[in-house]
Amino acid sequence: MSEHKTVIRGGRVLSMDAAIGDLESADILIEGGRILEIAESIDVHDCEEIEAYGMIVTPGFVDTHRHVWQTQLRTVATDWSLFNYFSRMRSIYSSFYTAEDAYLGNYAGALEALSAGITTIIDHSHIMNSPEHADEAVRGLEEAGIRGIFCYGLFPNPTQHPFAMGIEPGWRFDDARRLAKDRFNGEGLLKLGLAPTEVEATPYDTTFDEIRFGREIGAARISCHVALGTYDTGRRVVEHIHEAGLMNEDLLFVHGSTLTDDELGHIADGGAAISATPETELQHGMGQPVATRALEKSVKTSLGIDIVSNFSGDMFAQMRIMLQSQRGFENEKLTAPPREIRFKARDVLELATTGGAAAAGMESSIGSLAPGKQADIVITRTDSINMTPAIDPVGALVLNANVNDIDTVLVAGRPVKRYGELVGVDWPRLAERLRASSEKIVAGYESVDPAEIEAMAAALMLSH
Ligand SMILES: [Zn+2]
Incomplete structure (x- = not known):
């Protein structure tokens, strides 16, 4: 046959x-x-x-960083800074997600990506409010038929308000182990990855342990937000990972605008990768996207879309913003009019295709x-x-x-x-379900007084 x-x-x-x-x-x-x-x-x-x-x-395009679960909150982050994003999205909106909401966000979000020609996605999924959330988020990606890496988020979203910083039980580790065993058997389009607790806000040893845990469960990629421009507190997490002997090709560093040249060198030497997310980095005060600096240091460099609660999930916009913001950034520094432009459209098309494939560790197949x-x-x-x-x-x-x-x-x-x-999508029905889910989550958000959370986030993010 x-x-x-x-x-x-x-x-x-x-x-x-x-x-x-x-x-x-x-x-x-x-x-x-x-x-x-x-x-x-x-x-x-x-x-x-x-x-x-x-x-x-x-x-197909490769999006190496997206929080797919936020799909039904499209446009809430329109005028947000990173501070607003952390205190609102990560600390309040997330707490009102049920497992069904996580499924819907991931299913519709992966379909949006596919419709936009993104055939491979790295989902940094920090919506693990329960084991059911993990199962349902994976199901959403599976049913959409996208290729990618589902990075299990260890970040402990608050699940109740008023917000309380409690001692977080380690159930997420056991649950990630369960998924590795039961749901990711090496077949199909999806692989399991890990998204550690925010590495810029946790003790180094915690980060090291989480990286080792990712390796223990065979995580295809370990996705970490680092060196966040104006929010960078100078902890030099990447330097510490290197010094601990943990730099390896499974690490995917996201944002990284304020990575030092030495750190980019360590990333390149270790075969690790960068995901620049131009639109959020420019909006949220995270600095000029690091992509061209990373390329100059021979780092595997790619593009990510990051938060669809803010803008559309297509790669055309990210390529364009990456290209023109970098041209503007370089032109600002010129003292004479340029005869030629250095950064070419094909360079960003490479970031979105071959660069993404290399960053995802899939360069031999996509x-x-x-x-x-x-x-x-x-x-x-x-x-x-x-x-x-x-x-x-x-x-x-x-x-x-x-x-x-x-x-x-x-x-x-x-x-x-x-x-x-x-193909095979009943969009009017799906849109109706998305709207209903969205209205419920937004109503939950509006029932919470954000003052306490903002004070906590301000101490964490704005005090340096
Ligand atoms: Zn992110």
């Missing part, structure tokens, strides 16, 4: 593979979820055909289009009013495209979006 075959016809291919390069018009043959061949014309019949004439064909790789593929139309004419396909994607231009998205060869619509 032969495996299911699909051929994508006549696309303008940006393979992001050095040997294959860009192809003006090419066919891609897929079999058993993998790319079998990429050529100008492939003589194959009796298989599913996807027409991509005039469309741009790229690898991130570029080449024979043998997984068929995670995005096909973007160029016939909309905002895309015509797409003279430079890279510029078209990075600076002009929006999610509605994406015609087709494949994950392991399976269409999850086709003709501009998510």
Whole structure:
């Protein structure tokens, strides 16, 4: 019995593979979820055909940092600082999430990512209010059909108000062990990762123990928020991890705008990675995104979307903000008008594809289009009013495209979006459930006096 075959016809291919390069018009043959061949014309019949004439064909995007659970709180963080985010989202809104809410946020959020061409996601999931929350958050990602790493959050969200700092039982460790054993058996699209308690706010030894715990349960990635720009208290967590002999390629450092050059060197030497999240970093006072500095130090560097409670979950916006904020940042320092621009659109497209794959430890299977790789593929139309004419396909994607231009998205060869619509999703019904969940959580938030929490957060975050 032969495996299911699909051929994508006549696309303008940006393979992001050095040997294959860009192809003006090419066919891609897929079999058993993998790319079998990429050529100008492939003589194959009796298989599913996807027409991509005039469309741009790229690898799926990789989002290396998102808190997917926040999907039904879209726009609450519109004008927030990081201080507001910590005291409101992390300390109040989160406490009103039921396991069902965690499922809905993760299911709808992963679908939003897929619709936007993000085929792999690293979910930093600090909504572990109970073991049921963990199961339901994983189920949401699974049912959406996205590839990725579910990073189990150890952060103890308050689950009652008035807020009390109690001694946190260690149930999350046992629960993460349970998930590793029962739900992540090495098959399927999802791997287990770990999101330690906030490493910038816990004793070094706690962080070290949590990193060792992640390794014990086989975490694919250990995701840590570090070096948060104006909020950086100078604890140099990355330096300490290095000195403790714990730097390794499973570490994924998020934000990191105020990492020192030495720390970036340690990250590079250890094979660890960076996820820059340009939009939140710029808004929340976390500093100029570290991506280009990290690239100069040969760090595996990627982009993350971070909080969809703030803005849309698509990679086009993050690529654009990364590119133009960095250009602005560098131009500010010039003393003479530039003849050329240093940071190119293709550089950010690499961050969102090959860079993300490397940061996720999946560079051998995703991130570029080449024979043998997984068929995670995005096909973007160029016939909309905002895309015509797409003279430079890279510029078209990075600076002009929006999610509605994406015609087709494949994950392991399976269409999850086709003709501009998510496949097999009853959106009106899902939207209704999301709104109901959202209204309940917002009402919970509004019932709490935030004064005590803000005082605690101010002492933690604003006193240095
Ligand atoms: Zn984050």
